[in-house]
Amino acid sequence: MAINPVSLGLLQEGLCQFCQSHESNLIHHYLQLGGRTGFYSCQSCISNGKRAVEVFMKEKAYGDAKHLRGRFIRIQRSNGDIEDDWTLDDMIPEVISLLGENDEPIGDGVYCLKFHPKKQIYLSKCCLISEILSLNPV
Ligand SMILES: [Zn+2]
Numbered sequence: 673m674a675i676n677p678v679s680l681g682l683l684q685e686g687l688c689q690f691c692q693s694h695e696s697n698l699i700h701h702y703l704q705l706g707g708r709t710g711f712y713s714c715q716s717c718i719s720n721g722k723r724a725v726e727v728f729m730k731e732k733a734y735g736d737a738k739h740l741r742g743r744f745i746r747i748q749r750s751n752g753d754i755e756d757d758w759t760l761d762d763m764i765p766e767v768i769s770l771l772g773e774n775d776e777p778i779g780d781g782v783y784c785l786k787f788h789p790k791k792q793i794y795l796s797k798c799c800l801i802s803e804i805l806s807l808n809p810v
Pocket of ligand 1 (some may be wrong): 691692714
């Protein structure tokens with residue numbers, strides 16, 4: 673059974689995601705250093721938490737766009753412009769189910785980033801994986 677990563681807050685006390693026992697000193701297993709999501713475990717399930725992170729990063733992270741990790745990619749902006757020099761967002765490896773204007777599912781997406789040197793900020797966009805794959809053929 674696959675356990676999905678959750679947003680990890682400051683929660684110290686709660687349920688272990690692996691054995692469902694109540695724990696007063698939860699261990700936080702982050703998917704990525706500096707990231708915000710991962711798994712909670714109790715003291716007895718530490719190895720399950722570490723393994724869940726490894727399995728997720730190996731098998732699920734970035735879905736079908738996994739091979740583009742660490743590369744510059746081309747994406748389509750909301751205004752239709754095609755832009756280069758984006759990357760997959762290292763901090764958000766989860767695949768997100770994207771919805772259209774009427775809340776109907778339109779496909780899986782991943783977060784992409786680009787540094788904007790003039791504004792000194794990171795631009796972020798959740799892009800359809802199918803669109804990324806067609807804009808970045810192997
Ligand atoms: Zn446990």
